[in-house]
Amino acid sequence: MxxxxxxxxxxxxxxxxxxxxxxxxxxxxxxxxxxxxxxxxxxxxxxxxxxxxxxxxxxxxxxxxxxxxxxxxxxxxxxxxxxxxxxxxxxxxxxxxxxxxxxxxxxxxxxxxxxxxxxxxxxxxxxxxxxxxxxxxxxxxxxxxxxxxxxxxxxxxxxxxxxxxxxxxxxxxxxxxxxxxxxxxxxxxxxxxxxxxxxxxxxxxxxxxxxxxxxxxxxxxxxxxxxxxxxxxxxxxxxxxxxxxxxxxxxxxxxxxxxxxxxxxxxxxxxxxxxxxxxxxxxxxxxxxxxxxxxxxxxxxxxxxNWLDQPIAELSEPAPIKDAMTGRIHGAPFINLLQQMQLWFTHADVSATAVMSEKAKGFGKTVTLRDVILNYPYANQLVRVKFTGKQLKHVIEHSASFLEKTPEGTIKFLDRWIKPKPELYHFDVFYPVHYEVDLSQPVGQRVKNLTLHGKPLEDDKNYELAVNNYRANGGGFYPEYSLDKIDLALDKDYVQMFTEYLTQSSEKVDPKPNYKFY
Structure with a gap:
């Protein structure tokens, strides 16, 4: 039977x-x-x-x-x-x-x-x-x-x-x-x-x-x-x-x-x-x-x-991302826009985000709800975390550990983050800090020339980081994050935040990448 x-x-x-x-x-x-x-x-x-x-x-x-x-x-x-x-x-x-x-x-x-x-x-x-x-x-x-x-x-x-x-x-x-x-x-x-x-x-x-x-x-x-x-x-x-x-x-x-x-x-x-x-x-x-x-x-x-086709904002310039993988490695105006928005709401010193959708295309000049949800599909909450400069460097080093350079010179993600399940929503990039990542160096010693507003991060100085609550609560196996370091949590989802930011902020989208992997 x-x-x-x-x-x-x-x-x-x-x-x-x-x-x-x-x-x-x-x-x-x-x-x-x-x-x-x-x-x-x-x-x-x-x-x-x-x-x-x-x-x-x-x-x-x-x-x-x-x-x-x-x-x-x-x-x-x-x-x-x-x-x-x-x-x-x-x-x-x-x-x-x-x-x-x-x-x-x-x-x-x-x-x-x-x-x-x-x-x-x-x-x-x-x-x-x-x-x-x-x-x-x-x-x-x-x-x-x-x-x-x-x-x-x-x-x-x-x-x-x-x-x-x-x-x-x-x-x-x-x-x-x-x-x-x-x-x-x-x-x-x-x-x-x-x-x-x-x-x-x-x-x-x-x-x-x-x-x-x-x-x-x-x-x-x-x-x-x-x-x-x-x-x-x-x-x-x-x-x-x-x-x-x-x-x-x-x-x-x-x-x-x-x-x-x-x-x-x-x-x-x-x-x-x-x-x-x-x-x-x-x-x-x-x-x-x-x-x-x-x-x-x-x-x-x-x-x-019908709901998705509602326009919510008009941008002076589009904020595209060519594709998710290219954006992660080489940066994109859309990623910078997301970072700028997180800083706008939290007044933090630094922002961290991942590319959340493999189908992310960023925004054209007219932004609809469809654009927002397809680029950021998760119901996350934005929080602000207190870190010392040393702790923030540890976090950036962890993100740098996701990558490797092949003998042919291609930069790629470790199989660990692709198989058995793609988990590249764990890979964060950081803004407006400028930094370089030398993939020939051992894990934990890859981040070079890390500066904020032209000055090196100080190990003992306190900084505030804007990041989503999933990451701040432990998602992605990052070091340093803990609940006691969260000092602000916004009671808004990302649809609400995008709507407010795009309609109320006068900031222009920063089109330039601020990090380099080599």
Whole structure:
């Protein structure tokens, strides 16, 4: 007998097959509407009583449609948004870290109007052992097989999220929590599945470390230390994984609904034991968008398109970026504009930013909301951090460690930041400091001729740095950052800030690069 899991994660509010760069292009190879068609096709093969449909979070934030839905009063947009996810027919879901980006009221409405149970073991009401959302587990019977489902979310959310978005919550380790619940639930079921909005700190097959083990991703330790888990349904890292490791099925289905993870268990009907495990990623691009989903979000999608085309500012000169990779290495007027804006709001001495979108094109003379969101798609908060000159140099040196120079003389990023998942949104550049980076030198000794307004940075002098809260709270494995160094946090998102800055500031865009890598 076959039992099939169909799993999505990290759809990030991409309900339709479009990235909203082109108003008329609905041919993108992803989106919840394609996920729905894929799941329906698979259910038709196996029968609904043999299939469990799951999701591992990060649904509420990430797309222009998700941003627009949030702007509508009385949760009208969120109601249409939630209806689309309900139409998939999920059996169980868990939350992702980005589901907290719009605050607790928004998240609670979404949780309370979900048809599927939200499984949550490690996000607790502070001072209690009770889940703050949803239920700690669910037992579902399919074709006579009892399936236990646990749900867990990366414990690292407090390092990224602003305080009022997680007030009254306590986040526990995924590893220790799943150990506890797996021991309790496994004796009651035939198959134990874990939904985990989190990824892998080590390669699942070789065990080789792929990032510092700081608690954000605990998947490898869960895989190796909790043999009770039969099916491990993950997300968060946007990776494409379908493997079987130590008799545990492992799935992660990429990003924006590009694939549906599929686990097929052959189960002996008499003993209820698993005799065979297969895993697969089913690419959704092969399936037409589900008309039912399209109809549910038609109004919301059209509203999004109209909203995105609103002009918000006219620039005296355009602020382009040729492409993300060229901009990172050689600089671009758009990057300088972003830095100037951060300094304008914070009055800091120095600003740091990354190129946040691989499709960033910067701004023409007329700037619309579409331009802003496509160049800066994250719901970050701007903060100001206090550093000594010595600490700031350490931070810049860390950024310089991302790069290498090939024997042919080409400057490139280390594979560590490209594979298994591109993470170049961690690579910061700094402004208005001028600096050079000599890639022939050892890591930690690469930054040369570092000056601010023509003067070298002083090791013992205090400086203020404008940077987003994700970085200030630890994102990117940078040294020196800590919560106690933050002395200002702005209660504005980047759409609001761009709108204010571009309409109120008289600053001209600095077109010149202020750094050089060689």
């Amino acid at each position: 076959k039992l099939v899991f169909l799993h999505s994660s990290d759809t990030h509010g991409f309900l339709m097959p479009t990235d909203y760069q082109d108003r008329n292009d609905y041919h993108a190879p992803f989106g919840l509407a394609r996920v729905s068609s894929t799941i329906k096709s698979e259910i038709a093969k196996y029968g609904r009583d043999h299939v469990l449909v799951t999701d591992a979070g990060d649904c509420l934030q990430g797309s222009p449609l998700a941003s627009y839905a949030r702007t509508l009063p009385d949760y009208r947009g969120l109601a249409q948004f939630t209806a689309a996810y309900n139409a998939i027919g999920y059996d169980a879901r868990c939350l992702g870290n980005h589901d907290f980006n719009f605050g607790l009221d928004y998240l609670n409405w979404y949780v309370n109007h979900n048809d599927a149970p939200i499984i949550n073991d490690n996000i607790l009401a502070a001072g209690t052992d009770r889940p703050a959302f949803g239920i700690p587990f669910k037992i579902i019977e399919k074709a006579g097989i009892k399936v236990g489902i646990l749900g867990i979310t990366t414990q690292y959310i407090p390092h990224w999220e602003q305080a009022d978005h997680i007030a009254g919550l306590e986040f526990k380790s995924a590893l220790t929590t799943i150990k506890h619940y797996a021991a309790l639930l496994k004796p009651q079921v035939d198959v134990l599945a874990v939904l985990y909005h989190g990824g892998f700190e080590n390669d699942p097959q070789t065990g080789q470390a792929t990032e510092p083990d700081r608690g954000e991703n605990e998947g490898y330790h869960i895989l190796k230390e909790i043999p009770e888990v039969d099916v491990f349904l993950t997300g968060h890292q946007h990776r494409r994984l379908n493997e079987v490791v130590d008799q545990t099925a492992l799935i992660q289905p990429g990003y924006r609904g590009e694939a549906v993870g599929k686990v097929i268990l052959d189960i002996d009907e008499q003993s209820k034991k698993i005799s065979k495990i297969e895993t697969e990623l089913v690419d959704t691009k092969a399936f037409e968008p589900d008309p039912a989903i399209v109809e549910l979000v038609k109004q919301l999608d059209q509203g999004t398109q």
